[in-house]
Amino acid sequence: MGRDVTFTGVFPILATPFDEQETLDLVSFDRLIRFMAQLGVDGVTILGVLGEADRMTDVEREAAIETAVAAAGGRLPVVVGASHRGTRAALELSRMAQRLGADAVMLTPSQEPVPSEERMFEYFARVAEGIELPIVVQDHPASTGAHMSVPLLLRLAREIHLWRMGRMEVLARRMED
Numbered sequence: 001m002g003r004d005v006t007f008t009g010v011f012p013i014l015a016t017p018f019d020e021q022e023t024l025d026l027v028s029f030d031r032l033i034r035f036m037a038q039l040g041v042d043g044v045t046i047l048g049v050l051g052e053a054d055r056m057t058d059v060e061r062e063a064a065i066e067t068a069v070a071a072a073g074g075r076l077p078v079v080v081g082a083s084h085r086g087t088r089a090a091l092e093l094s095r096m097a098q099r100l101g102a103d104a105v106m107l108t109p110s111q112e113p114v115p116s117e118e119r120m121f122e123y124f125a126r127v128a129e130g131i132e133l134p135i136v137v138q139d140h141p142a143s144t145g146a147h148m149s150v151p152l153l154l155r156l157a158r159e160i161h162l163w164r165m166g167r168m169e170v171l172a173r174r175m176e177d
Contacts, residue, residue, distance in 0.1 A: 005077045005103045005134055009042030013081075016052040016064055024060045026067045033071035033078075044068065047081035049108050049140055062096060069101040077103035079136055085111045087123050091130045098133050106136040108144050115146035121155060128160045135160065 014036070017028040036044050046068050047053035047061065056064070068078045080097035082105040084090040094105045107127060109120040128135060137156055139148040 005043065005079075007043075007134075007136070011043040011045050011077075011079060012036065012041060013045040013048040016047065016056070018052065024056070024063060026063060029064060029067050030071045033068050037072065037075045041076060043077035043079060043103070044072065045079040045081065045106055045136075048106070049081060049083050049138065049144075053081055053083075058096070061093070062100065065097055065100040065102060079104045079106050081106045082127075083108040083110075083138070087126050090123070091127045094127050094131045094133065098131050102133060104134040104136055105131070106138050108138045108140045109146050109148060111144050111146070115144075117149060117152045120146065120148060120152060121159075124156055124160055 014032060017025040017032065019025050033044060046064060047056075053061065065078075065080055068080075072078050078101075080102040082090055082093035082097055084093055087110055090107060090110065094107070097105050105127075107124065109115070110123045124135065124137065137148075137153070139153070
């Protein structure tokens with residue numbers, strides 16, 4: 001399991017490099033993680049919801065996590081996106097991240113035909129029950145179709161023992177004159 005992470009400072013969400021044949025480019029990924037360490041960021045986040053994670057096989061995901069953890073070399077924490085449409089799959093992705101040495105996981109709520117705050121809470125609670133890593137809760141309505149209310153976020157912070165941080169993102173709005 002990863003170390004205890006203090007979520008302060010800059011934790012950029014990194015792109016996952018692929019070559020022209022859509023093959024995971026682990027050499028470039030290693031260089032990217034090392035470059036972030038040289039820049040002095042406070043941690044890195046990989047396999048985010050808008051990146052390539054949902055297009056990767058489990059074998060590629062595992063290789064990306066192993067590469068990031070090795071390249072970070074304990075110099076900076078690695079947060080791994082483990083979001084999935086299903087609770088069981090998100091739990092398994094989170095367990096994979098934990099087994100491979102990640103320091104935390106980042107999760108968005110699962111996508112539901114009719115979003116329900118109780119269902120969102122249950123999703124995070126079930127994942128938290130099955131892992132030991134800190135959880136970064138990401139409210140990203142553009143990818144999930146659901147917005148997490150302030151009361152839900154407060155409940156998660158109070159009741160989910162692994163909650164460490166909330167990452168809130170809003171939908172872009174067009175400015176009218």
